[in-house]
Amino acid sequence: GQQVMQIPQYQHVQEGEDFTTYCNSSTTLSNIQWYKQRPGGHPVFLIQLVKSGEVKKQKRLTFQFGEAKKNSSLHITATQTTDVGTYFCAGRGSGYSTLTFGKGTMLLVSP
Amino acid sequence: DGGITQSPKYLFRKEGQNVTLSCEQNLNHDAMYWYRQDPGQGLRLIYYSQIVNDFQKGDIAEGYSVSREKKESFPLTVTSAQKNPTAFYLCASSPDREETQYFGPGTRLLVL
Numbered sequence: 001g002q003q004v005m006q007i008p009q010y011q012h013v014q015e016g017e018d019f020t021t022y023c024n025s026s027t028t029l030s031n032i033q034w035y036k037q038r039p040g041g042h043p044v045f046l047i048q049l050v051k052s053g054e055v056k057k058q059k060r061l062t063f064q065f066g067e068a069k070k071n072s073s074l075h076i077t078a079t080q081t082t083d084v085g086t087y088f089c090a091g092r093g094s095g096y097s098t099l100t101f102g103k104g105t106m107l108l109v110s111p
Numbered sequence: 112d113g114g115i116t117q118s119p120k121y122l123f124r125k126e127g128q129n130v131t132l133s134c135e136q137n138l139n140h141d142a143m144y145w146y147r148q149d150p151g152q153g154l155r156l157i158y159y160s161q162i163v164n165d166f167q168k169g170d171i172a173e174g175y176s177v178s179r180e181k182k183e184s185f186p187l188t189v190t191s192a193q194k195n196p197t198a199f200y201l202c203a204s205s206p207d208r209e210e211t212q213y214f215g216p217g218t219r220l221l222v223l
Contacts, residue, residue, distance in 0.1 A: 001170070009151070033211065042201055042214040043154070088153060097161070097208040098144075098169065101153040 002027050002093045006102030014110050019076040021105035023089035030094045032065060032072045037104070038085040046074075046087075079109045114138065115215035117202050122220045124189070124196070132187045132218045134202035142208050143185035147171060148199040148217075157200075160185055161208050189220065197222050 003026040013019055023032065031050045035043035047056055049065035049072060056063045062075045072091075076083055086106045090099040115136045124130045136143065142161050146154040156169030160179040174193025179185055185204075189196045199219050203212040 004153075006153075042217050043212075045211045045213070048211060090154075092209075098156055098159060099212065101146075101155075103151070103153040 002091070002100045004089060004091045004100045004102040006089055006105055008105055009103065010106045010108075012108040012110065013079050015081060016078050019079050019083070019107055021074050021087050021089075021107075023072045023074075023091070023102050025070045025091045025093075025100075027070070027093050029069050029091040031092050033090045033092075033099065034063060034072075034074055035088045035090060036085050037088065041085075043088060076107075079107070081109050081111055083107060084109050115202060115204055115213060117200075117215040117218050119218060120216065122218055124220060124222050126222055127191045129188055129190050130220065132189065132200055132202075132220070134185045134187065134215060136183055136185075136204045136213075136215075138204055138206075138213065139182070140204035140206050140213075141182070142205045142210075143179065144203045144205075144212065145169075145175070145177065145185070145187045146201045146203065148201060154201065157187065159208075196220055 005024045033048045034046040037043045047063050053067045054065040060077045064073045086104040088104040090101045118133045144159040145157040155171050157175050158177040160166035163182050166179050176188045201217045202215040205212045
């Protein structure tokens with residue numbers, strides 16, 4: 001079956017440092033979504049990438065979809081304490097109607 | 112307010128008992144989903160429904176059952192056959208199967 005791997009599992013940064021999480025799929029994806037889950041909360045949708053090589057930005061967050069549509073990344077510039085949480089990627093394979101979630105990257109930001 | 116509600120927030124169950132988790136949405140979404148989340152793990156799909164009166168098994172359906180009699184409701188029953196039911200259960204919905212998923216606040220189930 002489809003597998004989505006996400007690294008690193010955990011990262012602790014100082015406020016102002018950059019952060020990147022990577023997502024790799026065992027199969028080609030039709031699209032990939034990113035979610036953020038705050039501690040004690042539920043996942044909240046951030047963005048969806050569909051096109052090969054697509055890059056989207058949301059303020060300090062930059063999302064990329066690989067040319068082969070098998071990998072993706074989320075980069076946060078100059079982290080803030082409000083960025084704390086777990087970031088999940090979720091891929092949808094060609095012909096699949098459901099999402100496969102990665103295990104997430106937990107981000108801790110120290111002031 | 113439009114959204115997804117799950118109740119209760121915390122649920123305690125004795126071993127051998129069935130328990131039903133509620134999920135209601137007023138977003139008029141066709142598709143609904145149940146996920147299980149364990150510490151340090153991603154979300155694993157239990158069941159999903161793309162339309163009323165129809166549902167499919169996800170990756171970890173054993174020990175669970177669902178119904179979809181109304182568009183706005185998708186209750187999940189955790190049966191005594193589920194060997195390790197303690198987890199955080201998340202319900203989600205989307206306009207259709209290809210769209211963004213919106214999650215409810217979740218129910219934490221603890222088996223005593």
